[in-house]
Structures are given as structure tokens and as C-alpha cells.
Amino acid sequence: MTDHRTDAVTRRTFIGTTAAAAAAFAFPGGVFAQGSDRLRVGVVGCGGRGTGAALDCMRGSAGVEIVALGDLVPDRLASCREELGERAAENADIASKYPVTDELCFTGFDAYEKVLATDVEMVILATPPGFRPDHITAAVAAGKHIFAEKPVAVDPAGIRKVLAAYESAMQMGLGIGVGTQRRHQAEYLATIERIHGGAIGDVVSGQVFWNQGGLWHRDQDAGMSDGEWQIRNWLYFAWLSGDHIVEQHVHNIDVANWVLGAHPVRARGVGGRQFRTQPEYGHIFDHFAIDLEYPSGARVLSMCRQIEGTRNHVGENFIGSKGQSNASGRITGSSAWEWQRPERRVSPYVQEHTDLVASIRSGRPYNELKQVAESTLTAIMGREAAYTGQELEWDEVLNADQLLAPPEVGFVPMAVPPVPMPGRTKLDRKWGE
């Protein structure tokens, strides 16, 4: 615990938000039990991650309370309440932080508005990513602090909304944390601080990977509308997930942008749908390989794959003029160094909540939305380079006339969008194109 906080503080010092660091030290766990220090939190999106994030938030800080829950469908709301209820039954600390009642549980497409209309001070946004830009925009407008899951959008239109919300949140002094938990993970913080200090010299190239097998999918039950099925089976529809390069690989791409201290200026790449071709997998690709070009001239290879039976590799590597690093605990070359793993460490999924709540309580909350919007747009740029088969510039993608969501989002008949075809698919496109 002590080791981790020291590292977290080190990181905050170098990014310049020392107030948050001071708060983390000034209020060790337990001091916030007084009523005036309570932070009331709502959850929008009560699936596995939203439920997990709610627990992580409760575990991360004294005095937080999960008071309101919202989900599109009743069964997910019920399973969330059952899980959190079980945790509360076996742990008095969690029980004291979980005063949810039926009156503050909401379902439907407008559940997020109902959660925002309560007296919560912070919301956890954990629905499928396609809904995130609207939810972030509404939460900022309602003056709520936010913990938003990654990615924060799935298309350029969504990114533009999120960047506007970022500016508003900055003016309003709202705290926004985003679920890129590597930014709160001790070994990444310690290593990247050293890279920024010159431990591998000038960073000239990198390779970032998320190669794994497949993920879960949901079948369309008899009587279930196409719209409900697509939302429940959201990983496989670009308007909901952004494709796996955006939904999953954004973690590693975010590390590249963090290490390089910039977002790339252009991208070119390849990808396809070779293995996962059955209807239950919607229309997305199962592999991508992207060349990202940064302002310094540095180049990063981004590679991701979700194909069973292939070699797994999740991680990052950076090559500098004086050495190399995996960004997470190891540096080789003239300034060789290895991170010493502490005996017991805090889960980064808990730490990200501890850090956010501490920064809100310090009165100078941090806002991670812009950096993750840029990492999300980097992933979108890679996706679009592969989908279209074109070399794409940052500004061109940011300003693209692309909106992936259907005109009517509901439990309605809905076709599966076409599989993108390089050479034919256009950057500027609407639903169904």
C-alpha cells in the first residue's frame, strides 16, 4: 500500500497535479467516514464491468456510497443488485457503502437520465461504448463528476461530443476518470516516468499488442428484437463497441500515446475478418495491424487479434536510442532497471477510483477525458485505415462525416451492418454503409 501510493504520487508530481497527490497523503483510508465527506455515486450500465466498477469504487475510498443504479434491461439490474447485495452481506464496510433502494433503481433507454436526476455527485458510466458520448455529455451538463469506462466513443462524431464535454467539464471543475487503469498501475507509472526522464533515450519506435482468443457472445433468443440482440451482443457491432481494436486494444494504444507524449498524425494498416465469420459475430474484424506515425517521426506498430488457437500476446515494447522498455517494469540498455514488485499491491481497478475520489475531495479534480478521447480516436483512426484501406490523417478522421449508430436506437428490427471492405468502404459514412 505504502509503496504503491509513493509511486502514484511520483506519477502525479510529474504530470503536474500535485494537489491530488497531497490529498492522497493527507487523507489515508478511514478519515472520510464523517457524513459531510460522503460522496454519493450512481451507476449507469450494470453489466459485469459496471458492477465490478461499483465494487472497486466502494473498496477504493472511505465515505463513498453507491446510491442509484440504472440499466437498459431489468435482468442486468437484478444481477447487479444480487452481486452487490452478496458482497454487502459478507462485508460490513461494503454494506455501509451500499444503501441502494428500489426507488433509486431505473431501467430503460432513459435510465441514465433518471440516475442523473437524483442527488448523486458522481456517476460510473459503463454501458456499451456507443452510448458513452451522450452519457458523458448529459452527466457533465448535470454537473456530475464521472468515472467513464473506456473507450469513450466509437466514431468521430462521438469523439467531437466528448471533446466538447471535456472543455465544459474543465470550466465547471468536474473530475473525470476513465478506465484506462494502466495509468494508475504502479509498474507502468514507475517505468514511464523513467522513459520520460530519458532512460531509453529518444523513443524512436514501439510495438503494442493485444492478441488473444475470442470473447463471449450472446445468441438471439426467440422473440428478441434485432435491436435488443445487437445491444446485448454489443462486442460485434461497430456502432456499439467500435470493433475490438477500439474496445480492447485501446489500452495498449493509450500506453503508446502516454509514452510518446502525443497522439499520432497518420495511420495506415490492414485488417480482416478471417476466422470469426459466423452471424453471431456481427460484422466486425478479427485482426488488425496498424502503422502509427507520431509528430516526432517515431513509429508504433499496433497489432490486435481475437482468434482462437493463436499465440497470445498482450503488452507493449518501446525502442529508444539508448535502450528498450516494456513500459511496465523493465528497462534494458545503458540505464537498465527492473521494477521491484511489492509484496502486496493494490488492484489498478481499485486504485483508479481511489485516485479519482481523492482528487475530487482535494478540490482540484483531474480530468482524463481528453487523453483517452485521443487514444480512442487513435484506435478509430487505425480501424478506419484498415476498413477503408487508405492512409488517413488525424484531422481528416477527427472531422470525418461518420456516424455509425442506426437512425432509431431501440428494440426494433435492425439489419446487421455490412462487413467493411478495404478499397470500397468510405471514411465518411452513415448507418448501413
Added chain:
Amino acid sequence: MCGMRHWTTIAGPAGGALIGLAALSPVPTAQVASNARFHETISGTLVEFEMVRVPGGRVEAPGPDGPAWADVADFHIGRTEVTWDMYDVFALGLDVVAGDAGADAIARPSNPYGAPDYGWGHAGFPVMSVTRDAADAFCAWLSTKTGRAYRLPTEAEWQRAAALAAGDEALDGARLHAMAWFGPNAERRTRAVATRQPDALGLFDLFGNTAEWVTTSDGARVTRGGSYRDDSVGPDARAVQDDSWNETDPQLPKSRWWLSDGPFVGFRLAASVEGDQP
């Protein structure tokens, strides 16, 4: 698969390496003969594995009320830790024939959001990051596939195998180095099975590589033998699962199949000798 081919070539009563080891073993030579081992092939696949007969005896094993003596009957134990080659057939449904609706009625592991093998190696490497429930489910599935009742070893059985593994010579540092992938030589990752020397029973990696799930009389979640990350492995190495083994699964409920922070956890098969109860 290279690991598996390797051990089939040295298997069998004529194997020179094994005769040499048998001479060191307290096990009567007659019991390390052709009836002491059998091969099993998972039907519909090319995946095979080998089981070794362990002579029973009296062992002192940990229990809920402290160490207690137990009588262990003869039993069979996996010659290697269960490999990904074996586990993938179960986890990925590689034995499911298209159109066979009944074959997939069994619950199989969910797909993890990430890489439970950590990219360290797959074919010929020991399965890892598996929960006790997943190990039990694998055994149940394998029993259905093969018609033989496979299960995890009891802690007393594991202890009996570990006691015989040393043979007549002391299990000193040099022998452990030769037999085990552990802290001093493994560079903090698993290695292909059967790439260190076999022990006196002919088993590989009983100490080190992955720690191995066993069943206990009180249901405690226990592994034995130690793993690649431990400096101290051997017959006495024992670990009880705690929250740190499954800390960072960001989903709730956490996976019942995969340990988000347990890359050091695997298992080895056991089976009773026909007609005996465990």
C-alpha cells in the same frame, strides 16, 4: 507438443533413463513395470497423455486440525501437469462435432478478456490461471470422454507421490535444480512440461513449474509443490488460495473459470486403480 513426444520416447519398461531412475527408487522394480503406466488418447483428437501408478502407503498430510496420518491406496497420477494441449480440447470445444447437439451440453470455460497463458508459451506448456472449479470441471469432462474416472489428487496422494519422488537420495539443491523449474532458474515464467529431469517415479515437474491443485478433506483451496516463481519448492511446498489470486478481474461476478492473478496455478490428473475408491 514437443514435450509430449519427448516423454513418450522415454516411456516404457525398456527406457534406459527410467531403469536408471527405478534403481534409485524405493519402489519395488516389479511395480515400475509395464502395468505401472498407461496412455490415454482424447478421442477425436491427437492429444494423448500418460498416467503413472504410485504405490500406496502411509503419509502424514496436513489437515484441518493439523498434520494427520492417512493410508493411501495405490493410485495413478499424471506423468506431467495437464497441458494447454489437453485443456484446450475442453475449453475451446475442439471435441465438439458440428451438428452433434448433445455433445456441448457440458459447461465449458468462458472466454477470458485477456491471455491466461500470459503469452509465455502454449503447446506443450502447463495449463495455468485455472480455478479449482475449472480443474474439477476438466476432470469431469475428461472422465466422460474417456470412460475412466479422472479427478484431482487428494492432498495425501500428492504427498505420497512427493515422498516417493525423491527416491533413495536426498532431495538437495542440486537435484531440485535438475528436476524443477522454480525461482532460481525459471525467469519468472512457466516452461514446457517434461523439460527438466524426471523424478524417481518418472514424473515431471511435480515440484515447480505450476503449483498443483489438490483436494482436501475440509474443502480448503490448496496447491502443492510450488511454482516457477517460488524459490522454495518441493514436497513441503503448500499454498492456500487467498484474494490476491483473483484480485484484478474487473468483472463482477468474477470468472469462475479463470484466476486473474494466478498464473502460477495449474494441476495434475489422478485416477484410482480400477476397483478402488479414492
